[in-house]
Amino acid sequence: MGHSTTIWDQKSEFEVIKDWNNIDQVVLRSPRGASARVSLHGGQVISWRNERGEELLFTSSKAILKPPKAMRGGISIYFPQFGNCGMLEQHGFARNRMWSIDNEPPPTPSNDGNGKVSVDLLLKPSEDDLKCWPHCFEFRLRVSLAMDGNLTMVSRIRNIDAKPFSFSFAYHTYLSVSDISEVRIEGLETLDYLDNLCQRERFTEQGDAITFESEVDRVYLGSPNIVAVLDHEKKRTFVIRKEGLPDVVVWNPWERKSKTMVDFGDEEYKQTLCVDGALIERPVNLKPGEEWTAKLELSAIPSTYCSDHLDHTGLSI
Template sequence: MVDRANRPSALNAPSASAPGSQVDIVGQGGSQKVVATLPSGESVEVLLFGATVTSWKSNGGKTENLWVSEKADLTGTKAVRGGIPVVFPVFGPPPKSGHATSSLPQHGFARASRWEFLGKSTVEDALESDSVKLDFGLDRQGLSDEARKAWPLDFGLVYSVTLSKDKLQTVITVRNEGDESFEFQFLLHTYFRIQDISKVAITGLSGTEYIDKVLDATTHTQSDNTLKITGEVDRVYKDIKQDTTSITEDGKPRFDVVRDNVKDTVTWNPWIQKAKAMGDFAPDDGYKNMVCVEIGAVDGWQKLEKGEVWEGGMLVKSLL
């Protein structure tokens, strides 16, 4: 793994068969997914298409923490609307020309490629015995012909999803396996399930500069420590100094999102009109029950030389 300062505690499983935990591969074809359940009832589901986390239940398995659209395509033919899609190697629309990602679709290829399940990891000296770690891999050979042509670079991705009691850790490792350097962006487009958007506040962004895509991509600074959602929100917060961004609901803590070697966070809610305009967003008023707080490295580019490795991700705590 990559050594770095201020790294949150790992939630590594102590062995390939954590005591009492169960891991199954269910479904067929593009709908195939890995389901892990702890003895206490907590569970996580990861669709092999996109390595997209489509369910994370905490509180003994009673509380679903992720929002997935009722019209989300879970057949492996298009990116999933909801859960935790993996954005790589470009965030948003790619540069129009002159960059290695310019021929890629919006948000790159990772969320629309089939990943390989690498199994459960064996890790010694785990901090938490009741945890299970799932590893997923993607490299150039796993891409479609179209994606390989659009991004003709050799790379290797390992995406680790670790489930623990009331916690979920998601970390990606990017390796340059070719002879030439490349640049990339990375984002975890997390859709959190909430009860009532009118009672939600996002904290931990005070003093941070952000690009407001709703206001013609103009730059502003978050003056208040509390961001409330009262309309369409699409902001890219850059170089955040605090490690943790929190979500409260009705004044009570709901989620802590701890950034791991990434400094940017996107906040997004489509609100009324945009929700209705998206064909795979349902129900139309589903915007009331979700909010996206998306950690990543999207302000500028990460660069890897031949053989170099980069790692980043998040640790989410459910606080119910």
């Protein structure tokens, strides 16, 4: 497997390698041993490991690892739509297209001097994209891995067209969990949500925390900027911090739907939970020359530190 490597200190590393389809992947490594992999197919984060080498994202054993289909797992980007409508493919085209390493800023990965390593990717519409969605844009994505292993994704979408356009967006994030029955989400209590299993009917969350015993497909509206996913068995908590993403999608297919998905194992619903920072209920309307920015930061910490110590009011990414 051929590769080229760029190193700017003795520990932090940025590497470009070829995958099994001869598509570039960027490997980010922090000085303490955490790592992340980003595929230029879809700008998709396909791996995020902590300093002990434990994989924190789920990928299906039956994932289709060949373009043009997005791989089932990791973190994929839903743009310019969430769901299935019009001439666009489901959840938009961004996750199915080839991205490039961005030359503006220069292709040398950014480094803030504190062991943080980043890569900048760029997506522009193809001629085929413009036939289905006739809007010119530049989508810049920065994926960063911090010294402490936190993973950050920053999306910047600029309208370079002569007319406004609107879009919805999500970071579709497959978290790896020990057993879905032992997982709960905190931070979404009392919120309204749209239930995709009930024709997007609107309900209000009644539970003290969200737990799982059947299929779930919901869009929680107007959520706080910090949400916690507690995995009791692994004694691990995922902390999701976000900016510019007012909604949170919660999805698990459970047993019956899992058996209908060709790229998902029958029992794999037990090992994953999707919790997406998203913008769905009120799409962005971007005027010519305007730019929209959204941030997502993921951290994985021992559950003993959560969740009473989470500050649900502030956010600094």
